[in-house]
Amino acid sequence: MDIFALFSTRVADALKSLYPDVSAELLARIVVEPPRDAGHGDLSTNAAMVVAKPLGKNPREVATALAARFEGDADVTSVEVAGPGFLNFRLALPVWHEVLRAIAAEGADYGRSNIGKGERVNVEYVSANPTGPMHVGHTRGAVFGDALASLMEYSGYDVTREYYINDAGGQVDVLTRSALLRYREALGETIDIPPGLYPGDYLIPVGKALADEFGASLLDKPEDEALALAKDRVLAAMMELIKADLAKLGIRHEVFFSERTLHGQGGDIDTTIDWLREQGMVYQGRLEPPKGKTDLDDWEDRIQTLFRATDYGDDVDRALLKSDGSYTYFAADIAYHRTKYMRGFKHMINVLGADHSGYVKRLQAAVKAVSHGEADIDVKICQLVRLMKNGEPFKMSKRSGDLVTVADVVDEVGPDATRFMLLFRRNDAAMDFDFDLVKEQTRDNPVFYVQYAHARACSVFRVAERDMPGVDLSKAALAAAEIERIETPDELELVRLLAAWPRVVAGAAAAHEPHRVAFYVHDLAAAFHGFWAKGKESIGLRFVNADDPMLTLARLALVDAVRQVLVNGLQILGVTAPEELS
Template sequence: MNIFAAFEARIGEALETLTRAGTLPEGLDRARVVVEPPRDPSHGDLATNAALVLAKEARTNPKALAEALAADLRTDPRVTEASVAGPGFINLRLDPALYGEVVRAALRDGDAYGRGARVPGGVNVEYVSANPTGPMHVGHGRGAVFGDALANLLVAAGRDVTREYYINDAGAQVDVLARSAFLRYREALGETVTIPEGLYPGDYLVPVGKALKAEYGETLRDKPESEWLPLVRDFAISRMMDRIREDLAAIGIHHDVFFSERTLQGGGNGGAVAALIADLREKGLVYEGRLPPPKGQLPEDWEDREQTLFRATAFGDDIDRPLLKSDGSFTYFASDIAYHRSKVERGAVELIDVLGADHGGYVKRMQAAVKAVSDGKAALDVKLCQLVRLLRGGEPVKMSKRAGEFVTLREVIDEVGRDPVRFMMLYRKNDATLDFDLAKVVEQSKDNPVFYVQYAHARAASVFRQAREAFPDLDLSPAALARADLSGLTDSGELDMMRLIAQVPRVIEAAAAAHEPHRLAFHLYELASAFHSFWNKGKDLPQLRFVNQTDRKSTKARLALVAALKGVVASNLGILGVGAPDEMR
């Protein structure tokens, strides 16, 4: 049950009535009409901007249009008050009985409550895609959690989602990995080695060296690099990807597709990348030319020579982009275009790339590329995740000895647990820097959002344990509670909880549309806060306690409300990939 969608439809009917009466012209664009909670809850339950956004096109006064719409809405039995505010906003108060129906819907639908109807068209969410040259660090973890929660959120909104990891296994960095692993192999054979500058120094490659020894014995030691490097490279990439998969599993992340960059250049004649360039050339989107020197600092990929260029400016980019390096090899951008074309060919009409903040310059060129390879039928959204500052009690955490240059994600998961990592990575918008304090995320206080939300679920579970003791014969199944008389739920605290439960379908829909899972985390905190506030209210006012041994009717009604809230908290924590414990340790 989505009361916001229901009243969008109801306002549409009111607009049709005004159109038939000649008050409004035909064909008004209603795309910007929204129904949402008012910014100030004291103004009512719902607010709409319909009059404000339609008045100019209708060539009428917005306040007069708002008055006409409000008059129509006052005839709706679900509306107890419709008032016009400011230049033309309409605020609605609803019959509390409607919120009782929301509670029943939440009990009846269970985990499906708030979920959207299926939307055609595939969505490809690419996230993590860390180079297979070392263990994942905390920064990777933020993008991993964000991408995974976003994929879950899109599924909840009715989308068909593919979760994808792009393995960067074709660049110079994997040759550096191979040479670094080979030194650890020689170390495993008993040699004393020094890791020179430019190779990976972390101890995480020690097990890879030992595994190479177990696999190949001493047979690689005296081979020329041209022979051992491809063997060691494949072996090391495989071992590092195994480790990355294990670390991702520890945080509850599993991808549908692991796509190898090397496959784009296989198959002879340059593979998919060469075929892409040929296709773009045939469309007139590739030409030979020179790029003017860009303003400011020169980017690494700019060269003052005639180059093979993609007409990125034809699709909204600032400059055209090179596809071949001076040595004739493909640029990273060329491979990236071919990769994104593969996503489109596999059925994606919406592409989402989750990247680190240092990829800001990547956005326009790839959006241009996706428009080109899909003939405008697919769109790309790039979500940039800002840095994570790792603290302990307000002080910066020292680097990991094993990783060499950073603290690994697995170290953080092992210390504080999966749930705090996931929730706190989502409790701030992705494009804002995140301070992650290892001490604060395990505190049991209101100041720790993940504890506060999980504690609401645990407290709700404790309410049912009390209820079973007080009323052992009471049927506490969702179906039975949905039949309870909810007309007595009129306290402001009860109505606050019901309003927030009613907002869940809209929050899921809006967060999925905006690609912003933090909205769901914020809403869960609001739900928890409303529940804890009413719990505390019952301490002072016994008649408001959830379980009242002298009042079976009110107890059953409040248990219905608690069950609905408990279910919503659990299912929406599930979207974020966070557990919903029945007890807190």
Template sequence: MNIFAIFEARVRDALESLTRAGQLPAGLDLSRVVVEPPRDPSHGDLATNAALVLAKEARANPKVLGEALAAELRTDPRIVEASVAGPGFINLRLDPAVFHDVVRAVLADPEGFARAKLPGGKVNIEYVSANPTGPMHVGHGRGAVFGDALANLLVAAGRDVTREYYINDAGAQVDVLARSAFLRYREALGEDVGPIPEGLYPGDYLKPVGEALAREHGGALAAKPEADWLPLVRETAIALMMDMIRGDLAAIGIHHDVFFSERTLHGDGPGSVSALLADLRARGLVYEGRLPPPKGQVPEDWEDREQTLFRTQEFGDDTDRPLLKSDGSYTYFASDIAYHRDKFLRGATDMIDVLGADHGGYVKRMQAAVKAVTDGEASLDVKLCQLVRLLRAGEPVKMSKRAGEFVTLREVIDEVGRDAIRFMMLYRKNDATLDFDLAKVVEQSKDNPVFYVQYAHARCHSVFRQAREAMPDEDLSAQALAQADLSLLADLGEREMMRLVAQIPRVLESAAVAHEPHRIAFHLYEVASSLHSFWNKGKDLPQLRFVNPTDRKSTRARLALVEAVRGVLASGLAILGVTAPSEMR
């Protein structure tokens, strides 16, 4: 039950009535008309910008139009007050029965209440895609959590979602991985390999790979030339690294539907780079030409030469882009285009890439490429995740002994748990730098959002345990509570809880459209805060306590509200991938 959608439809009906009455011209563009919460809750329950955004097209004074629209809306018995404010906003105050219906709707279907049905085709979300050259670090964890929560959010919004991981297993970095693993293999055979040479991966995480190679091959590989052992070692190292990465992801509650190998792009299939180039040539989107030098400082590897270029400028890019290197091999960009074209061939019309902040220069060119290779039938949204500064009591955390260069995600999971990581990674917008303090995220205080929200859910369960103990003969099922007299919920704190519960369908829908799961985390904190505030109020005012055996009617009404709050918290936490505990100690 989305009251914002319900009353937006009512506003549109009112506008049509004004049109039929000749007070508005026909054919107005209503696409910008919205109904939303007012900035100041004291102004009402809902607000609409209809008069403000239509006044110019209607050649009307926005305030005069607002008064006419408000008068039409006052004829609705569900609207007890409609007032025009400022340059034409209309604030609406609803009959409390509307919010009582919201509570009953949550009780009837708590999970379904926080759902939507957005239109659109298949969505492909690619996230993590860390090189298979070592364990995941905390920065990877932010993109992983963001991508996973976004996938959950879009599923809750009714979209068909595929979660995908792109394995970078065709570049020079995997040859470096193989040589690093081969060194650990020799070490496992008892050889003193000395310090790890510069240019190889130094972390201890490759020791198990070397030991596995030694168990399987004994000393046979050591006698072979590099050309013979490199492919074999590379295959084993990639497989074991991906096993480790999958384990790290599972520890934080993340599972992908598809693990896509970059190497498959270099075959002969319909999704290959060669098929891409053939398609682009046939459509006249590739030509031989020269590029001007980049603006600013020219990179050392820039070459002024004739090369194969893709006409990405025609699709919104800043410049055309090369597809072949000077040695005739494909550029990374060519592989990336082929990969996104393959996603489209697999049915994805909405693509989302979750990348690190250092990929900002990648966005416009890939959006242009997707537009070109799909004839505009698919879109690409790139979400950039900023850096994570890992702290402990305000001080930077030292590097990991195991990884050698960074703190691994698994170490952080083991220290603070997956719930703290997931919630705190989502309690800040993805494109803002995140300070993650290991000491603060385990504090049991209002300043720790994950504790505060989970504690609110546990408090709801605690209220029901108290009620069952105080009134063992009372039917406290959701079905029974839905019959309670909710008109008794007259306190401002109770109305605030109902108002926030009613907002969750709109928050979910807007978060899904904007691809911003942090909006869910923010709203859950507000819901939790309203519950805790009313609980504290009841400590000073016994008549406002959630459980009062001497006033069972009020108790049943408040328990219905508590159950609605619990349902919203549980649904929202599920979208974030965070557990909703029934008890906390």
């Protein structure tokens, strides 16, 4: 039950009855939401201001006529016209009681919707270079992408989780050379790892595995032949390492797409470039030097093969071939996203790191071009995370071997704290991850605060079993409770917050912003803790009152509703809801 969606429909129907000529497009722009000031009512709508100008009428005139349509409505106690034409509704008690009944009936499905209508969405996230274990710089995008995929599924989309393996660049050769040094070490040689190679200990078992398989035979082969033999094995070992790191956070992907499959004669890049030429999207020309930049190492003043990116919203046209005749990274990006479209995805979401902010417009242009405007892409940039411990930041460098891995973070604070803290901030805002804070059992620790609210809700039932032995506390008994006994302002504050959950999750899915879910469950936890604290001070507000078992059952139904919605939100975030905290 989504009271905001319900009243959006009722307001639209009322407008249609008043003004039959009002268009469906205008009605779709109507918003029903909580008023900014709770003192103004329970719901507020901009309906009159949306339709007034196209109808040639004064907004307050429309608002007044619309308000009259709700006079005598059993669900509405009052409707007030405010400001330039807002309508503020105050709802009757039975509406809030129906919210609690809906939560009891729908359970894990309360807030779930079909706004996605089964449309297919490709969510690509992590896509770290397979050159070592995942470090915390990848972790934020991994957690964000995984939570976003869950959010989209919860909202009725058919989601595919995809990982793009960057296995076609020169860094893979560097990795393989580094592993071959560890191979020599495994055979008993004393090695010295030169600058530019990867010195991390994570390559020691890879070198040993090569020694076990090939013995000393690779030592006698030319370097290019040894590299060719070892490369696939080294890549496979790195991907297993990455998958193990992701598993520690409960993250999975259905598709692992290899960049190397795009390259080679007749590969997807070849066919894509040929197709772009046929469509008139490629031409030979010169690029202007980048404005405001003094470092022009990546710019060449020469005739180049260019993609008409500016025709599709980009700032500049983009080169497809390097001076040596090989394809640019962007050429591979176009081909890759064309494969997504050809696999049936008209909605794509790419989760990228902070160093990819310049990719947004070019990827949007690529998707628009290869789909003739049928597909869309949302590029979500995850800003940097700075790890803090004992007041000092960690430093990491994959080449130096001094890196903080996903496994390090999860082993230190656990997957729940890692996931929640990384989601408890907008993805496009930089953040500090404070190890000391996330291990505190205080209200200053957001994940503890939310999980404690769930554990506290569970403890209320244990208190009821202790103080009221023999009382039926089953789901059926709670569903049959006298919900009408829920009527105090403090109780209704909780119910109003519970009623907002379907709207919050729908808005989060539409905006691709899972942090809204984290913010919501934190707000709900705060309201629940606040009510519980008032019950410590006032017997009349306690959840369990052995002298009034019917009121107790009604309040336990409220507590169970809070518990259920916390579970629903935490599951989207990939965070557990413990019944007890040590």
